[in-house]
Amino acid sequence: MKSKILLVDTDSDCLISLSGMLKGTGFEVSAATSAEEALELFSTWHFPVVMTAINLYGRDGIELLKQIKRIDDTSQIIVMNGEATLETAMTALRSGAYDYLVKSRIDEAQVISLVEQALEKHRVAEETQRLLQEMKVNNEKLEKANKCLIEMAIRDGLTGLYNHRFFQECHQTEISRSRRHKRQYSLIFFDIDHFKEYNDTHGHVEGDSLLRIIAQITKGRLRQSDFAYRYGGEEFALLLPETDKQGAYIVAESIRARIAEYAFKGRETQPFGKVTISAGVTTFPDDAMEAEEILDKADKAMYLAKKNGRNRVHAFNIGQMTVAVTSTG
Structure with a gap:
């Protein structure tokens, strides 16, 4: 026609x-x-x-x-x-x-x-x-797919938190930003006490469930400007921009208390009769000026929390670290 x-x-x-x-x-x-x-x-x-x-x-x-x-x-x-x-x-x-x-x-x-x-x-x-409309739709689909791929690359598949590799990138970015603008930020580093015993007793399925719940609890205690990462295994790292040591300690303690009171399946088999974490807190520039040193001191503070009985938060203090190292010979 x-x-x-x-x-x-x-x-x-x-x-x-x-x-x-x-x-x-x-x-x-x-x-x-x-x-x-x-x-x-x-x-x-x-x-x-x-x-x-x-x-x-x-x-x-x-x-x-x-x-x-x-x-x-x-x-x-x-x-x-x-x-x-x-x-x-x-x-x-x-x-x-x-x-x-x-x-x-x-x-x-x-x-x-x-x-x-x-x-x-x-x-x-x-x-x-x-064709232009088709290209627009395809570009939107491609952009969406690329965003998904980027998310997959920087997210931990189990917990949905950011992963270890992305933590390293973000930590370098944050320390550069804070140094340039002469601002503070804090790092919280924690792991789950006796997680291996929990996994051995209840199996990896329940262990994975516990990790996911702890990730959700952690995110629920943070601001939108804060970042949570699964550092590896049962270890977690939190970056808190524009936060001093006291503020970071309060956040870490809030997370510790919420986890300790949460009714995890099988928690009664754990040494304290509950699931607990030990956490260390460090602050830039008070404790160190380099990213690796900030992380190392947060790890040392967490070690001290474990040494002193677990289920607690320790903020890095050079005097306490000296005593801890000396006492362990």
Whole structure:
């Protein structure tokens, strides 16, 4: 079936003549005698090609052209005028017209050829638009897939926390930021007391469940600006930007207390009759100026918490560390 063409002109003789030419070639034709009528017809069917006169009742053909283009930019508009003036032709083409015809010089072969060329341009424009939309959708899908891949690369698969590798990147970034802006940050390092015994007694499925719950408890005690990482095995690291040692100690103690009171399955078999953690806290720049040293001192503070009976939080203190090292020979 041939395409539908919209003709717009106040000259009924011109409409009859053009309509006859187009229908004789198999095109479906609709006709309007005003811009308002043409817009009403266009609102019900987006004609691929519109042929409009310049002079219309109430509104000129150039304004009609612009309005149709705003509705559907793929529609091709052929502008017709009774006189051949360069100024009118250039105005029409600059406004988005496909071509310009002088009524007195119109012949059937020219009209049919021009309409078919306009239809081909419309087809190409629609296909281009479709491909661009398809590309947009595919790019959105690709972007979403890339985000998923990035998340998979930086997340621990079991707990959903960030992983060890991402911790190393974030820690370097945070210490550089804090050094540049002369700000504090704190690191909490903790592990689960007697986790191996829990795993041996209850199995790896329950052990994995315990790790997931501890991750959820930990995230629930942090601000949006804080970051939680599964450092490895039963060890966890927390980065707290803009946080002094006292503030970090309060956070660590809150996590420790919540874990100790949580009714984990089989907790009664643990040495304290409950699941517990031991945690160490260090602060930049108070305790160290380099990332590795900050982590090492948090680990030492955690070791002291374990040495002093577990289920507790220790903030790094150089005097306490000296005593601890000396007492262990």
